[in-house]
Amino acid sequence: MNRKPFICGNWKMYKNRTQTIDFIKKLCSETLDLKDRDILIAPVYLYLDAALALTENTAVLICAQDVYFRPEGAYTGEISPVQLRDIGCTHTLIGHSERRKYFFETDEIVNLKTRSALWASLMPIVCIGETREERQEERTFDVLSRSLKNAFHMIERDQAENVTVAYEPVWAIGTGLTATPEIAQEAHNFIRKTLAELYGREFADKTRILYGGSVKPGNIKGLMSMEDIDGVLVGGASLSYEDFMKIIRFDCV
Numbered sequence: 001m002n003r004k005p006f007i008c009g010n011w012k013m014y015k016n017r018t019q020t021i022d023f024i025k026k027l028c029s030e031t032l033d034l035k036d037r038d039i040l041i042a043p044v045y046l047y048l049d050a051a052l053a054l055t056e057n058t059a060v061l062i063c064a065q066d067v068y069f070r071p072e073g074a075y076t077g078e079i080s081p082v083q084l085r086d087i088g089c090t091h092t093l094i095g096h097s098e099r100r101k102y103f104f105e106t107d108e109i110v111n112l113k114t115r116s117a118l119w120a121s122l123m124p125i126v127c128i129g130e131t132r133e134e135r136q137e138e139r140t141f142d143v144l145s146r147s148l149k150n151a152f153h154m155i156e157r158d159q160a161e162n163v164t165v166a167y168e169p170v171w172a173i174g175t176g177l178t179a180t181p182e183i184a185q186e187a188h189n190f191i192r193k194t195l196a197e198l199y200g201r202e203f204a205d206k207t208r209i210l211y212g213g214s215v216k217p218g219n220i221k222g223l224m225s226m227e228d229i230d231g232v233l234v235g236g237a238s239l240s241y242e243d244f245m246k247i248i249r250f251d252c253v
């Protein structure tokens with residue numbers, strides 16, 4: 001199955017305006033020839049507009065790090081999917097483990113946000129993954145199955161086709177501990193089987209599943225060589241231009 005590799009950088013709450021602009025400008029000019037993969041950056045909300053202006057007619061996609069599930073209203077501090085679409089933003093992360101941990105997002109909220117994003121024609125990258133305790137207690141597959149089914153609750157197949165899934169084992173995020181390619185592949189394969197249960201084999205074969213958690217230039221090749229790993233969601237290493245370029249060019253160096 002031919003799934004286009006998808007390399008995503010999640011900048012979290014890092015980089016000021018100048019750093020954001022300089023990085024994205026360089027990235028756009030150096031990736032013009034890379035048509036065989038999708039490249040995406042999720043800067044902080046504040047600089048989305050500037051980032052979108054810089055990436056017009058380039059290979060770089062721009063993504064929000066989160067979205068609220070109402071189209072508008074008295075929700076101080078929140079940003080709606082309609083507003084993100086209004087500035088030309090096409091993608092959003094949903095359910096990142098830091099949102100779940102620090103901002104108490106539940107599977108139910110993740111589902112509401114996913115449905116709302118899709119309704120507004122915003123393409124969600126939905127993050128799921130088990131904690132260290134859940135893995136130790138051999139509950140990984142239960143957690144993945146539950147969070148995946150909850151995320152897609154009440155979403156029709158034609159809408160679900162716009163979702164990318166990111167498998168991010170919580171124990172590997174920002175810890176330097178990467179899942180081995182084999183551990184990641186096992187989880188990705190399980191996720192794909194679960195997607196097939198939900199929407200059929202053809203759907204599952206088309207859906208891209210990203211790996212996230214301490215991805216670095218040194219482990220990208222091994223991860224991307226796995227059958228069910230279609231791309232990566234990179235935190236720390238995406239902040240360094242040199243490292244992120246190496247990750248993007250995983251098979252061209």
Ligand code: PGA
Pocket residue numbers: 010168172173174175176212213214215233234235236237
């Ligand atoms: P990390 O973060 O690459 O720094 O582990 C990944 C993520 O949070 O998406």
